Amino acid sequence: MLLPVRLLLSVLGGVALWLAFPGFDLWPLAFVGTAALTLATVGTRWWVGGLAGLGLGLTWFTPMFTWASTYAGLAPWIAMSVASALYPAALGVVLALLQRGGRVRPFVGAAAWAVMEQARAVTPFGGFPWARLGFSQADSTLLGAVSVVGVEGLGLLVALVGGLLALGAHRLIARRTAAAGEAHRPPARAGRPLGPAWLPLVGATALVLVPVLVPRPTAGxxxxxxxxxxxxxxxxxxxxxxxxxxxxxxxxxxxxxxxxxxxxxxxxxxxxxxxxxxxxxxxxxxxxxxxxxxxxxxxxxxxxxxxxxxxxxxxxxxxxxxxxxxxxxxxxxxxxxxxxxxxxxxxxxxxxxxxxxxxxxxxxxxxxxxxxxxxxxxxxxxxxxxxxxxxxxxxxxxxxxxxxxxxxxxxxxxxxxxxxxxxxxxxxxxxxxxxxxxxxxxxxxxxxxxxxxxxxxxxxxxxxxxxxxxxxxxxxxxxxxxxLRSGTTPALHVGPWVPPVAAAVVVVALLLGLRRGPARTRAAGAGSRPAARLPR
The missing domain is CATH 3.60.110.10 (Carbon-nitrogen hydrolase)
Structure with a gap:
C-alpha cells in the first residue's frame, strides 16, 4: 500500500471517529475509524505508522475541540489538538511494529488502543480523558458491556471490533492481490493460506450485538x-x-x-x-x-x-x-x-x-x-x-x-x-x-x-x-x-485492571516480535515466503 493511500486512510479514519461522537451521533463510525488506522499501519515501517496515527489524531481532535476556541482563541485550540494528536501518533508507531509481519492483529491492536487512551487520560499535567472511545457509545448496542469492563474496557472493545473489521477487509484485499500472481508461482513457493474473510466480520457483529443482553436494572x-x-x-x-x-x-x-x-x-x-x-x-x-x-x-x-x-x-x-x-x-x-x-x-x-x-x-x-x-x-x-x-x-x-x-x-x-x-x-x-x-x-x-x-x-x-x-x-x-441504587457492577473491579493488562499484552507482543524478526529473515533467505500481505 503506497504511503499516500495509507495517509488518506488514516485521515478518513480520524473523520469517522469525530463523527462517531455526540453532535453527529454516528456511533458505528468509531469501529470504522479504528479499523482505518489498523489497515493503514499493517505491514509498514514504524515512521509511516507514526505519520498515519498523527493524521488520524489531527482530523479527529481538531474539529472535535473547536469549543476550546470559544473564548481562548485559535492558538490554544490548535495547541490542544496537536498535543492530543501525538497520542494516536505514538499508537500508530506501536501498531506498525506489532503488524510489521504483514498480518492484522486485532487483539493486541485493541490492547494498544487501550494503552494509548490511558496514557492520554493521565498525562500530561494530570491528563485530559475527553473523547475516549467509550464515550462515543452512549446510544450503541455495545453500551451494556460497560457495566462489566468499565469505560476502559468499553474503549478496548470498540477498538477490537474495528480490528476485526480490518482483519476481514485485509483478508479480502490480500486474497485478491495474491490470486493474481499465485497461478504463475511454483507450488512450492505458494504462501500460507489466509483464513476466511467472513469469520472476523461475524465476530465483530456478535461483539457489537451481544451486550444488549446485559441487564441494566433500574429498580430502587x-x-x-x-x-x-x-x-x-x-x-x-x-x-x-x-x-x-x-x-x-x-x-x-x-x-x-x-x-x-x-x-x-x-x-x-x-x-x-x-x-x-x-x-x-x-x-x-x-x-x-x-x-x-x-x-x-x-x-x-x-x-x-x-x-x-x-x-x-x-x-x-x-x-x-x-x-x-x-x-x-x-x-x-x-x-x-x-x-x-x-x-x-x-x-x-x-x-x-x-x-x-x-x-x-x-x-x-x-x-x-x-x-x-x-x-x-x-x-x-x-x-x-x-x-x-x-x-x-x-x-x-x-x-x-x-x-x-x-x-x-x-x-x-x-x-x-x-x-x-x-x-x-x-x-x-x-x-x-x-x-x-x-x-x-x-x-x-x-x-x-x-x-x-x-x-x-x-x-x-x-x-x-x-x-x-x-x-x-x-x-x-x-x-x-x-x-437510588447501592449495589456495585463488575466494572468497579474489572475496569482498573484493563490498562495494566493491556500494557502487558502489548509489551509481550513487541518483545516476541523482536525475537521472531531475525528468524523470519533467515527463513525468507532460505526460500520460504511470508503470508500474503498488502503491497507497500
Whole structure:
C-alpha cells in the first residue's frame, strides 16, 4: 500500500471517529475509524505508522475541540489538538511494529488502543480523558458491556471490533492481490493460506450485538430531584458578568418560583434541589460578605423546604480558591462541602503560564485553583428521615475514572454532575458531556443528575436514558423521580485492571516480535515466503 493511500486512510479514519461522537451521533463510525488506522499501519515501517496515527489524531481532535476556541482563541485550540494528536501518533508507531509481519492483529491492536487512551487520560499535567472511545457509545448496542469492563474496557472493545473489521477487509484485499500472481508461482513457493474473510466480520457483529443482553436494572427507592438550569443573562460570558451576585439571584428566584408551584399544587415537592457549578458567584464562606450570601441562599432553601446542593468558587476564608459544592439544609444552614479534587489543566490551573500567555490573553484571566483531597461523597439528610449519599463529580471529573470510582466505592447511591458549559459556546461539548454521564450511569448502575448552568442538562436513570433533557441557553427547572441504587457492577473491579493488562499484552507482543524478526529473515533467505500481505 503506497504511503499516500495509507495517509488518506488514516485521515478518513480520524473523520469517522469525530463523527462517531455526540453532535453527529454516528456511533458505528468509531469501529470504522479504528479499523482505518489498523489497515493503514499493517505491514509498514514504524515512521509511516507514526505519520498515519498523527493524521488520524489531527482530523479527529481538531474539529472535535473547536469549543476550546470559544473564548481562548485559535492558538490554544490548535495547541490542544496537536498535543492530543501525538497520542494516536505514538499508537500508530506501536501498531506498525506489532503488524510489521504483514498480518492484522486485532487483539493486541485493541490492547494498544487501550494503552494509548490511558496514557492520554493521565498525562500530561494530570491528563485530559475527553473523547475516549467509550464515550462515543452512549446510544450503541455495545453500551451494556460497560457495566462489566468499565469505560476502559468499553474503549478496548470498540477498538477490537474495528480490528476485526480490518482483519476481514485485509483478508479480502490480500486474497485478491495474491490470486493474481499465485497461478504463475511454483507450488512450492505458494504462501500460507489466509483464513476466511467472513469469520472476523461475524465476530465483530456478535461483539457489537451481544451486550444488549446485559441487564441494566433500574429498580430502587425513588427520590424526587429538582435540578435548576438558570442560563446566563444576554451579553454575559462565563467569566465576565456585569455585576457579582447576578447568577446567584437567578438561582434563588428560580427555586422560589418552584416553591410557589409546589405550594399551588402545580408540581410535586422535591426531596432534593441541585444547582450547577458556579451557581453562586458570591463566596458564602467569605469572612466579610459570606453571611449575606448565605442568607440569600437560605431564603430559597426555606422556601422550597428541601436540601439545596450548589456549586461555587470559595477561598474558604483563606487565600487559595477552590471549586466547591455546598449543601444547605432547611432550618440549619450550611451542612457539608466538597472541594474538587481533579482539576482540569488549562481551565482550573495553568501549566506553563509564562509560555502560554503569549498564545492567548485569556491565560492570565484563569486563576490557579487549589485541589481538594477527599472524594466527593456527600450524605444529605432528607425531610422524610432518609439520607441520600451523593457522589459528586464537578464538571470534567465525570470523565476521570478514579473520581467516579472513588465515590461509588464510598457508598454513593446517586451521582451528581454540576457543570458550567457556558465556557464552550454552542458547539458539541455540552452533548458530549452529558453522553459521558450516561455512560457512567450504566457503568456503575447509578442514576445521575447532570445539571449545567446553560445546558444540556438531564436526569439520567441507571439504564443510561435521559429524562427532562434541556436545550442549550434556556432556563429550566427539571423535576422527576430517580431510583437510588447501592449495589456495585463488575466494572468497579474489572475496569482498573484493563490498562495494566493491556500494557502487558502489548509489551509481550513487541518483545516476541523482536525475537521472531531475525528468524523470519533467515527463513525468507532460505526460500520460504511470508503470508500474503498488502503491497507497500
Amino acid at each position: 427507592e425513588p427520590v424526587t430531584v429538582a435540578a435548576v438550569q438558570g442560563d446566563i443573562p444576554e451579553g454575559f460570558t462565563r467569566t465576565l458578568t456585569a455585576e457579582r451576585g447576578t447568577m446567584l439571584q437567578r438561582y434563588t428566584e428560580q427555586t422560589t418560583d418552584l416553591a410557589q408551584d409546589v405550594e399551588a399544587g402545580r408540581r410535586p415537592a422535591p426531596d432534593l434541589v441541585v444547582w450547577p457549578e458556579g451557581a453562586t458567584d458570591l463566596d458564602p464562606l467569605h469572612p466579610e460578605g459570606g453571611e449575606g450570601t448565605t442568607a440569600r441562599i437560605m431564603d430559597a432553601v426555606e422556601a422550597v423546604d428541601a436540601p439545596v446542593v450548589l456549586g461555587g468558587i470559595s477561598r474558604q476564608g483563606g487565600e487559595d480558591p477552590y471549586n466547591m459544592v455546598f449543601s444547605y439544609l432547611p432550618g440549619e444552614g450550611l451542612d457539608r462541602t466538597y472541594s474538587k479534587v481533579y482539576l482540569a489543566p488549562f481551565g482550573e490551573f495553568m501549566p506553563l503560564r509564562p509560555l502560554l500567555r503569549h498564545l492567548s490573553p485569556w491565560v492570565d484571566r484563569i486563576s490557579d485553583l487549589s485541589a481538594g483531597t477527599e472524594p466527593g461523597t456527600m450524605p444529605v439528610p432528607l425531610a422524610d428521615g432518609r439520607t441520600v449519599d451523593l457522589g459528586l463529580g464537578i464538571c470534567f471529573e465525570v470523565v476521570v475514572d478514579p473520581a467516579v470510582r472513588d465515590v461509588v466505592r464510598g457508598g454513593a447511591d446517586l451521582l451528581v454532575v454540576p457543570t458550567s458549559n457556558a465556557w464552550f459556546g454552542e458547539g458539541h461539548q455540552s452533548v458530549q458531556h452529558i453522553a459521558a454521564s450516561r455512560v457512567r450511569a450504566v457503568e456503575h448502575g447509578r442514576s445521575v443528575v447532570h445539571i449545567s448552568n446553560v445546558g444540556v442538562s438531564g436526569l439520567i436513570t441507571p439504564d443510561g436514558r435521559v429524562h427532562e433533557r434541556t436545550d442549550l441557553y434556556t432556563r429550566a427547572t427539571l423535576l422527576g423521580e430517580l431510583p
